[in-house]
Amino acid sequence: MTKRNFPTVTTAATFQIEYLRYLDDRGRAVTPLPEFAADPAALLRFYEAMVLMRSYDAKAIALQRTGQLGTYASMLGKEAVDAGVGFAMQKDDVFLCTYRDNGIQMLRGVTMRELLLYWGGDERGSDFAGPRRDFPVCITIASQCLHAVGVAYAIKLRKQPRVAVCMIGDGATSKGDFYESINAAAAWKLPVVFFITNNQWAISVPRSTQSAAATLAQKSIAAGMPGVQVDGNDVVAVHQAVQDALARARCGDGPTLIEAVTYRLADHTTADDASRYRPPEEVAAAWKHEPILRLRNYLSEAGVWNKSREEALLRRCNTEVQAAAQAYLDTPPPPPEQMFDQLYAVAPAAYAAQRAALLENAQAHGSDHAG
Amino acid sequence: MTKRNFPTVTTAATFQIEYLRYLDDRGRAVTPLPEFAADPAALLRFYEAMVLMRSYDAKAIALQRTGQLGTYASMLGKEAVDAGVGFAMQKDDVFLCTYRDNGIQMLRGVTMRELLLYWGGDERGSDFAGPRRDFPVCITIASQCLHAVGVAYAIKLRKQPRVAVCMIGDGATSKGDFYESINAAAAWKLPVVFFITNNQWAISVPRSTQSAAATLAQKSIAAGMPGVQVDGNDVVAVHQAVQDALARARCGDGPTLIEAVTYRLADHTTADDASRYRPPEEVAAAWKHEPILRLRNYLSEAGVWNKSREEALLRRCNTEVQAAAQAYLDTPPPPPEQMFDQLYAVAPAAYAAQRAALLENAQAHGSDHAG
Amino acid sequence: MAQITLVEAVNLALARAMADDPEVIVLGEDVGRDGGVFRATLGLLEKFGPARVLDTPLAENLIAGMSIGMAAEGLKPVCEIQFSGFSYATIDQIINHASRMRHRTRGRLTCPMVLRTPCGAGIHPPEHHSESPDAMFAHIPGIRVVYPSSPRRAYGLLLAAIRDPDPVVFLEPTRLYRLFKEEVIDDGVALPLDSCFTLREGTDVTLVTWGAMVYETLQVADELSAQGVSCEVIDVATLKIMDMDTILASVARTGRCVIITEAPRHCSVASEIAASLADEGLLTLLAPVARVTAPDIIVPLPRLEQNYLPGRAQIHAAIRKTLEFA
Amino acid sequence: MAQITLVEAVNLALARAMADDPEVIVLGEDVGRDGGVFRATLGLLEKFGPARVLDTPLAENLIAGMSIGMAAEGLKPVCEIQFSGFSYATIDQIINHASRMRHRTRGRLTCPMVLRTPCGAGIHPPEHHSESPDAMFAHIPGIRVVYPSSPRRAYGLLLAAIRDPDPVVFLEPTRLYRLFKEEVIDDGVALPLDSCFTLREGTDVTLVTWGAMVYETLQVADELSAQGVSCEVIDVATLKIMDMDTILASVARTGRCVIITEAPRHCSVASEIAASLADEGLLTLLAPVARVTAPDIIVPLPRLEQNYLPGRAQIHAAIRKTLEFA
Numbered sequence A, B: 001m002t003k004r005n006f007p008t009v010t011t012a013a014t015f016q017i018e019y020l021r022y023l024d025d026r027g028r029a030v031t032p033l034p035e036f037a038a039d040p041a042a043l044l045r046f047y048e049a050m051v052l053m054r055s056y057d058a059k060a061i062a063l064q065r066t067g068q069l070g071t072y073a074s075m076l077g078k079e080a081v082d083a084g085v086g087f088a089m090q091k092d093d094v095f096l097c098t099y100r101d102n103g104i105q106m107l108r109g110v111t112m113r114e115l116l117l118y119w120g121g122d123e124r125g126s127d128f129a130g131p132r133r134d135f136p137v138c139i140t141i142a143s144q145c146l147h148a149v150g151v152a153y154a155i156k157l158r159k160q161p162r163v164a165v166c167m168i169g170d171g172a173t174s175k176g177d178f179y180e181s182i183n184a185a186a187a188w189k190l191p192v193v194f195f196i197t198n199n200q201w202a203i204s205v206p207r208s209t210q211s212a213a214a215t216l217a218q219k220s221i222a223a224g225m226p227g228v229q230v231d232g233n234d235v236v237a238v239h240q241a242v243q244d245a246l247a248r249a250r251c252g253d254g255p256t257l258i259e260a261v262t263y264r265l266a267d268h269t270t271a272d273d274a275s276r277y278r279p280p281e282e283v284a285a286a287w288k289h290e291p292i293l294r295l296r297n298y299l300s301e302a303g304v305w306n307k308s309r310e311e312a313l314l315r316r317c318n319t320e321v322q323a324a325a326q327a328y329l330d331t332p333p334p335p336p337e338q339m340f341d342q343l344y345a346v347a348p349a350a351y352a353a354q355r356a357a358l359l360e361n362a363q364a365h366g367s368d369h370a371g
Numbered sequence C, D: 001m002a003q004i005t006l007v008e009a010v011n012l013a014l015a016r017a018m019a020d021d022p023e024v025i026v027l028g029e030d031v032g033r034d035g036g037v038f039r040a041t042l043g044l045l046e047k048f049g050p051a052r053v054l055d056t057p058l059a060e061n062l063i064a065g066m067s068i069g070m071a072a073e074g075l076k077p078v079c080e081i082q083f084s085g086f087s088y089a090t091i092d093q094i095i096n097h098a099s100r101m102r103h104r105t106r107g108r109l110t111c112p113m114v115l116r117t118p119c120g121a122g123i124h125p126p127e128h129h130s131e132s133p134d135a136m137f138a139h140i141p142g143i144r145v146v147y148p149s150s151p152r153r154a155y156g157l158l159l160a161a162i163r164d165p166d167p168v169v170f171l172e173p174t175r176l177y178r179l180f181k182e183e184v185i186d187d188g189v190a191l192p193l194d195s196c197f198t199l200r201e202g203t204d205v206t207l208v209t210w211g212a213m214v215y216e217t218l219q220v221a222d223e224l225s226a227q228g229v230s231c232e233v234i235d236v237a238t239l240k241i242m243d244m245d246t247i248l249a250s251v252a253r254t255g256r257c258v259i260i261t262e263a264p265r266h267c268s269v270a271s272e273i274a275a276s277l278a279d280e281g282l283l284t285l286l287a288p289v290a291r292v293t294a295p296d297i298i299v300p301l302p303r304l305e306q307n308y309l310p311g312r313a314q315i316h317a318a319i320r321k322t323l324e325f326a
């Protein structure tokens, strides 16, 4: 920091942040792929999952546009993140996600019907049958990082070979919750992976407004934990980084921070209009890096994918998604008494009158307030 | 982070944290001193200030032990920090401090009587006459960092050549407020200096429990701002680092994070008993690095200090401190109505009855609750 | 003299305050180019530039805390917390610092800031977007809490809040943001803080409410008027420092009081009003003081939202019961 | 069968809960080697080891948030916030997550955590060390708020709080920590939550209070008894979920009620109780419901503290006024 150059200035510490990428924008391997991807066919399940995510995403938006779903946050453009993370985790790991990580939830066994239920405004969507210990979608930005620390502490205390994986966005890295969490996780060497999906935007606020840090991965240095930046549109790089981090965590080496650089190709949510604040050229340019085409190119080039397989896949995805949507739409609303009965383990006697009044009114009048 | 070594792993960023020290434990210059200290006599005012701080500190503890002061937080061992920072700041800079920074406040013109008033439980101690824009002592750890961001933003907006200087402890670096502040300050390139007094302990919690980071200075990397570690018992190093940081800030180059490594030689506060949680040997060892003896050795060696000057100084300090203590003790308690009248700009009519009742009761009964 | 919505009135007041006083700064998440997720700050960036209209990093604690720092330096920050569910993270700064800056420095430093946040349920949003923290803020000594219920009051009260030399938490009823329009004259005239607004005079029962529930309460008063029941409707507007005198005087005339809020009941602002009536107004009461509130439960996701929010039926029922009390 | 202080009773309950249930974890600042700044966790580190008694980094938001994560994984974290003035930073996590984990997952994940914090004024400490956030926590749906007022109740209620499958904020009256001793049998028997304790039966007036003010209230009841006035004294103990039935039944007998709290008045727990009386208890009231509270101001530094806290004189005055009301 000083311009003088006294010999007194000695170096207390040096650090380095690495960047990981295997497939370039056109799907060409820029280097030999890692072991898990040595056989191109091994990447087919990644591709299929990513395409299913995109179908689901499109359907969710369509449902919202037709008044059949609440506000929805699209995952368009981050399918490589979701597949890369989702396939790396074990069933009994614990997943803590944001509203934009439905793709990972799908791979963990949350059904699309359950996801749509949640977006449709029904808490039962968070009572999913698959990964019972996974956390519900977290809306309050970065607050789930603190829960991840507690989960990882419990895992470590019990000496289990499980890992907590916590997703956040670039915007979330500005919040104290995030820093307190990575700092504590490293201090206790906890089995947790913090994963930043840097999609360049936090609603209308660009990455550059959030922080002067050259990379978000370097925030790990503040905590004294390893950090790495990866190409978030390259599923191979994402998967490899997460596998490494999970392995580290599982063998007691503590937490890792991963930053995946990608781009939010859609509006922030269906309630947002991104054209208000970002130029169309930027979005058009970002489409050139998107993850699905890149992987398709690689697989086609490797001879394990072709047009007819693509068409069959799209048909399959469409059928699955339509069925999930229908199942969602066919689900009757939750009974209003759940608002009381699921509040405490035992519904308090003191609230019996409030409960009765609410139920009576629900039957007699339903909604009669404006808005 | 990976054990593999693919050529794909490229370096995204590298960082370095420097360490600054001029005088060693015995007060020998390990390298030529910087310009401000080229003439040893220039360091006399630092020394004198540090000795006054220690006198004040001892008196405050004595007052507390005899029931004449409230809980007090000793600054024993950090006088180099206080002198180094205090002499670097300009009068119209803004100082945001913790409870342990009374030495800097003294150099900024807060009187010892005012400081004692505060510790004696009187808000008027924070209505000090000297640096009118300085903040009152901050008790809630790290929360003042956020205020410093706002102050620095105001300064920058008005294009003033002022700087906000914000002190925190090692414990405070675990709190979100700190990270949010350094991140935002760097993002806006604000004129602010964050100064960590790393005295190794946060009450009973050692530095190692707070963070796995090798240095606290490296937390600056998360924010993308310069950071430096200094020997906090070497007033020359502290002063030089702060001068540099202030200069940077004043010419628009933004914030700096400084970590000064020192040791809390006293109990946390007069309400604490540090022997419960740290071994006497550790404290004894730390005394070998303490800042005042080190500087005295240097000054004596340089021929600008001797025993008779020392004795005269001690007498002067004693007189000053005694006078301040007496002035404090002679100050009548604040009028109870200030609790209402200083709450809002205009005392609310709605509280007139509460106010009257309180005053009536204060006159009639005073305290009659237990404890 | 335009008919505008409540959120447009907020915008108008912000623009007016910024034009009048160069010390007024607007800050928050997405308040710049985007104009705020509800468009309350629309156009301010273009008019007043990025130094005075600033998108902050995503951190509510930062937004509140740096506003305090700005205010201590003499700026007049008006910060926006995107939804009141994210305002809980500001409570620490509001109670530990904003509220007591003046008191603890005996007036040397002060905190003329405004914290604006959309508030309340009814717009079918995701989780945490329907919260009503009014009672939590109103409990804090040293601040004001203001909650307008119409475009005109939003305009006048926001101007007053910004000009006030002490911290104000300004809650905006999301559900009313675009529900109706009102003529608002952009004359820079503030409305008084610490005062109730009697929106309708009546003799049979006093209806006390604030925020979005003013809307349904006025509707009910209309409906009952057709049936010959005369309701006085009071918009409390400033929840702290509260104008209890107006409420007591009204109840002294009507003898009956129903308090309506969409916040959960326990330790709510409704409770405060009822408690004052139980003390200072007891002799004037001809019937129990009824509180129509949300139940003491979590705001549900949209599919059950209509069963959660109190509506006209509950207000009607409470009034009927109060009037029938002999 | 030892006579112990309230803080020793807290310590005893913690040790008992940890011995009984290996899932109970104690965490916070200085809770380990130091045994907590008030010594509430003394000896736990030695008995149960550093994995179950952990000093955390200095971050209250972290302490609350990680407790929620632990609880969701089935541990039973008992976290300590060093002083309640630092508990405001936990409100975000308590209201947005702890309170609704069960509800929003329909019981799939739950939050059996306890957040302990010393509370209240009267020990002449530095700023921010005398806060009374009881009303703010009590307003939050989905949690419990417990505030014991004697060693025995501290022991029994803390055991109940730790065993409760839902989140509990446990406020401890700092002023009473060492003020008096009581015989506490370490039998592992919990006391009921959601229930008032009638500490003294009486016929002339019902005194309702909790926390440290129970002490002065009992003193006053004693003093008045010598003068022939019979006071019923109710310790509310659980501020949420509150046992209003016991209070209503008492006031139905006495016809008069004085509510005593050291928290600021506006939207306080005292207001909630008075509000319920104004509704459900109105017909039984023979006099206005009096609230003896702290004023709506900032807790002062020690030199004025004695003028801030309500004391026996104010309680006496309020009772006298209530009794004289014809």
Ligand SMILES: Cc1ncc(C[n+]2csc(CCOP(=O)(O)OP(=O)(O)O)c2C)c(N)n1
Binding pocket: A098, A100, A139, A140, A141, A142, A168, A169, A170, A171, A172, A173, A197, A199, A201, A202, A203, A264, A268, C029, C058, C060, C082, C086
């Ligand atoms: C604590 C909090 N503050 C504000 C919001 C409103 N909000 C929702 S999403 C969002 C931006 C988040 O950006 P980022 O972390 O980059 O995630 P992304 O949406 O890009 O996936 C904001 C401000 C919120 N949900 N929580």
Ligand SMILES: Cc1ncc(C[n+]2csc(CCOP(=O)(O)OP(=O)(O)O)c2C)c(N)n1
Binding pocket: B098, B100, B139, B140, B141, B142, B168, B169, B170, B171, B172, B173, B197, B199, B201, B202, B203, B264, B268, D029, D058, D060, D082, D086
């Ligand atoms: C937010 C907050 N939490 C807890 C405390 C209680 N407390 C007072 S000082 C202290 C330790 C601070 O350590 P450090 O930051 O290293 O400063 P030092 O006391 O060593 O100067 C704690 C936990 C507090 N004052 N504020």
Ligand SMILES: [Mg+2]
Binding pocket: A169, A170, A171, A197, A198, A199, A200, A201, A202, A203, A264
């Ligand atoms: Mg983003």
Ligand SMILES: [Mg+2]
Binding pocket: B169, B170, B171, B197, B198, B199, B200, B201, B202, B203, B264
């Ligand atoms: Mg320290």
